[in-house]
Amino acid sequence: MTSPNTVLVVDDEVRSVESIRRVLADEFEVIGARDAAEAETVLAGEMVQVILCDQRMPGETGVAFLKRVRDQWPDPVRLMISGYMDSEDIIAGINEAGIYQFITKPWQPDRLIESVREAAALFRLQKEAGGVGVEAKPSEARLRSVVAARRGAERAGSGFDAIVHAPESPIAEVIELARRATEYDISVLITGASGTGKELLARAIHHGSGRAGKPFVVENCGALPDQLLESELFGCKKGAFTGAYQDRIGLFEVADGGTIFLDEIGETSPSFQVKLLRVLQEGEIRPLGAQRPRKVDVRVVSATNRDLETEVAAGRFRRDLYYRLAAFPLHVPALADRPMDIPPIAARILRGVNQSFHRAVAGFLPETLRRMAAYDWPGNVRELHNEIQRMVALSDNDLPLGPHLLSRRIQHPVRSDVAAGAGNLKDRIEALEKAQIQEALERCDGNISRVAGHLGLSRVGLRAKMQRLGLQRRNSHGARDGH
Template sequence: MDAFASEGRVAERNRGRSMTATVLVVDDEVRSLESLRRVLSDEFEVICAKDAAEARRCLESEIVHAILCDQRMQDETGVEFLKHVRSTWPDPVRMIISGYSQSEDIIAGINEAGIYQYVAKPWHPDRLLDTVRGAVELFRLQQETETAAVDMKLTPERVTRVVTEKRGAAKQLYDFDRIVHAPDSPLRGVIDLARRAAEYDISVLITGESGTGKELLARAIHYGSGRAGKAFVVENCGALPDQLLESELFGCKKGAFTGAYQDRIGLFEVADGGTIFLDEIGETSPAFQVKLLRVLQESEIRPLGAQRVRKVDVRVVAATNRDLEAEVRAGRFRRDLYYRLAAFPLHMPPLRERPMDIPLIAAKVLADVNKSYGRQVAGIARDTLMAMQRHDWPGNVRELQNEIQRMVVLANDGRLQIRDLSLRVRDGGAPAAPAHALAGEAATLKHRVEALERSMIVDALERHGGNISRVAAELGLSRVGLRNKLARYDIRKGVVDDE
């Protein structure tokens, strides 16, 4: 408990430190440039440029959150420069600083350059800081909501309200109490542990088969934590090659690699102050694991093609359907990264180990499907639920959701009946040994072949409405041969004798 409390106190201190944002200041007067740098550098990383050409070179090599540009410069005006920035680097929030207030300049700045704010000379340090803080916050909100708020003429207050409403709705939707389970379910203990972990800034590794609800638990951990007011972002680490995955997570500069057509803000930066969920972490390459380990150790990222590192404060929740300890022993996953990620391990039990949850989950899914499809199916018949509880559900909750969607489409009215179930579920699923053999490391070839053969027969029966002659013809078997296999695998339900 003392260790947990220590972790929590460190987390509270860290959350008070916002990631250092980068502000580009452009002014051709050296003294003015130095004054701006001195005021802003206490809170921001400041890059100074004495003219538009130098500013462009900075934008080519660095990721910038906000630009503060003088209007009257010798080579081109601030509005002209920011108009070019808007078309080439649209993400940074653009501001003009000027001692002049011609209405045509203001109108041009808003319409052509997408100016967020005019700062009048002589400026006051406190007001200047407030303006730049607002610009940086607007930048982060834009990245989280994936909108161009300035170009849509949305005020920072409006964007903040939209994000706050979105987070409030998500907090209610992904509360721990909304994870459906029975009182005697093995999932209950997992949820109790996850509640404890949510209170402290500790890395969590969620293991379990595909479709068991690992992301749902990760979201509940985030929205049950002190980071709930910040972003929750998701990345599937198994879906992208290394370079694209690095670009997604850490960011990149335009032209950093083939296909990098624009600057990209990494998800670690979007999640600053919040939580990042790294799904399928076990699919990553050893080369990427080294880079991720450095980010977790140093709490800093370097966008591809950029020169400067950026500090981030992010909680990591990772998930995998692999046995990472076995992967570590086999040398396919770094031991030091595993211990960094698995400070607090949680395991989601498969649906076959919690049949008591199936009626509750099925009722919830049915209600959602009714609403989505505009149906009014009253419920699920008792014998149908019993058949569902006998099935192994190798695809877990995701497979159950698909099955109920299919049943609702086929159902006429009233309750879902056993005849609406697909044959593989109605039949009670595959025998335990062959079914498990497909996924087990020590499965024999005989078990694998039997499981595959049985699955092909069941699928063919379903396609042909149980007609033995048609199924035998499709599988290249005689009717007698097919009957022998039906008896061998104890497949009886749904079989139609067409002799």
């Protein structure tokens, strides 16, 4: 017998199966199958909750295989992982195959885990609701009722409960506004610095809305040039441009009925903005190289770390597109503006790091949390996550993490009054120089050559500055010297 959380991965690429196995190993038992015949053998003898199937397989497509699965083994929730694929095959077969969600290649580990968790939760809810049963196919009405129950529960990791914060945090008001946004099918624009959790908020909005049973699709608009971004979002026909070797379904089509999250929307070009505006106005897309447009029903949630009103005033962002996207604006405050959130967020991060590193670190000493709360965290939650990973890696036991494990910049941050301009210009410059050199000395364990290279100085120049500023290096044994 298999475990109660079993995923069948059907993919002829062994490396792909192993990559998925490593990502899911902590929560799921993963069984691999190289083709449809091998997968059917597994299904005939094992209890499988989730099927994750590649579209391109030898012999037949993933859609064709999943159609048979729905007829013979209707209980498992069916997911498809896909990159370039024949859009007509997908569109024609999506309802018959009962595909719950698409996962686009290249997939991100956290999004893969989230999708499989959702599918496993849906499997359990179907059973609790009376089960699909071998005798009958799952009806769309039953699926909708299961999804409604799932929305009402607001699963951990997907809903607003996943946004960790203290009761008095300023983000609490943002969450309440976002909850109101779930009630209406309007576009949402989320602003805030990088690493503040804008995607997490977008996911919560989707999972709390009437579209929760449909896909949530993410695209980073700042990572691709215009032509590739258009292909990703709107799809393309074979031969539409150099490198378009097959038809490709666009993410707007994948998200049909659901939500698309357009991250870094402020990085897009004016020419792309025109095309996106047309999609939002007309509710239809035209794949590159296609003759006819296709209707889509997609809610757009976008995000940016730019001030789009300033960008509009400067002529870098279209005013009409801005008003289309910002029907319901939300701003996520930086971590520096909510230090009370650092202890609960750090505790949540540590639980995940413990799981990933197979450790059982017991938390943080009070002084460690005090110093963490006093730091500005310019990289926000992402920087906090990296810092905690580093601390766990450096710790020799599972006792609470002490302040000595913190990075130099957090143990001894540059005074905010210096940065703000206390003292005359000469004093401020010397204070900043001293702080930078101290941090470099700590990072390079007092190695003068490495410090000089890191700071772009000669050894002689560095020694002169250290002497002028009254700095001594600390050697690897902890003693100080002036050499």
